Amino acid sequence: MIFLRYRITEQKIKRIITKNKSTTILQDVVDVLYEHFEKYSWVGIYLVEGDFLLLGPWKGKQATEHTKIPIGQGICGSAAQSGKIEVIDNVSKDCRYLSCFLSTKSEIVVPIKKKNTVIGEIDIDSDVPAAFNKNDTLFLEKVADMLSQHI
Ligand code: SME
Numbered sequence: 382m383i384f385l386r387y388r389i390t391e392q393k394i395k396r397i398i399t400k401n402k403s404t405t406i407l408q409d410v411v412d413v414l415y416e417h418f419e420k421y422s423w424v425g426i427y428l429v430e431g432d433f434l435l436l437g438p439w440k441g442k443q444a445t446e447h448t449k450i451p452i453g454q455g456i457c458g459s460a461a462q463s464g465k466i467e468v469i470d471n472v473s474k475d476c477r478y479l480s481c482f483l484s485t486k487s488e489i490v491v492p493i494k495k496k497n498t499v500i501g502e503i504d505i506d507s508d509v510p511a512a513f514n515k516n517d518t519l520f521l522e523k524v525a526d527m528l529s530q531h532i
Contacts, residue, residue, distance in 0.1 A: 387520045390417045398527050406531045408438035410524065414505070415440040423482065423506040427457055428532065429499055434461055437501070445481040455479035460490040461499050466518060470511035482506060489513040491521040493529050500532050 390413060397409045407426050415424045423441030427434035427450065434457055436448040452461045459477055460467045467490040472478045478488070485506040493501040503521055507513065 384516065386417060387516055390414070391520065391523060393417075394524055394527060398531060403531055407528065410528060411438045411440050414503075414524070420507050420509045420512040421505050422484065422508040425504045426493075426501055426528075427461075427504060428501040429461060434458060434502070441482075441506070443482055447479050447481055450479065456488055456490050457502060457504055460492050460502055464492050464494065464497070464499050466491050466522070468513050468518065470513075484508045486510040487512045489517060489521065491518075491525045493525040493532060495529050495532070500529065503528075 393413055394410055397413065398406055401409055411424050411426060415421055423439070425439030425445070426437045428437050429452070432452050434450040434452065436445065447455070450458050452458050456467050456469055456475065456477055456479070469475050469478065469488045472485055472488055485508065487507045487510055489505050491503045492499045493503065503525055
């Protein structure tokens with residue numbers, strides 16, 4: 382059943398990307414991710430602008446103070462610099478972690494790339510420890526690929 386949820390959400394995101402106006406695609410995709418997975422406690426998209434990541438659309442119970450992150454700082458900045466996915470099972474054990482919400486236990490950051498250059502990333506915080514597994518990684522990589530054509 383749980384695998385079905387990834388497939389259903391992927392289909393929904395495909396429809397959003399082909400049918401919705403380009404101005405609303407990022408927010409609509411963030412909303413769908415947040416609504417379909419209870420363990421996704423906060424979902425945001427950061428966009429690369431020069432040497433910084435700027436927060437774009439997001440959904441969660443609270444706003445984050447980290448709306449502008451230098452590339453290379455935090456989990457987000459590290460993923461932007463390396464171009465590699467970061468999966469942090471226990472954020473309190475990672476010295477790079479920039480804290481946004483006291484309730485966050487784990488985090489995943491998936492770079493969005495265009496021709497091997499990082500142009501943005503999907504950042505998801507979870508209130509559940511070690512919330513992100515191989516299924517999340519594969520699924521969110523596909524979502525990042527789909528989004529890259531619309532940034
Ligand atoms: N925790 C991130 C900062 C962004 S918030 O999670 C929304 C980091 O360490 O880069």
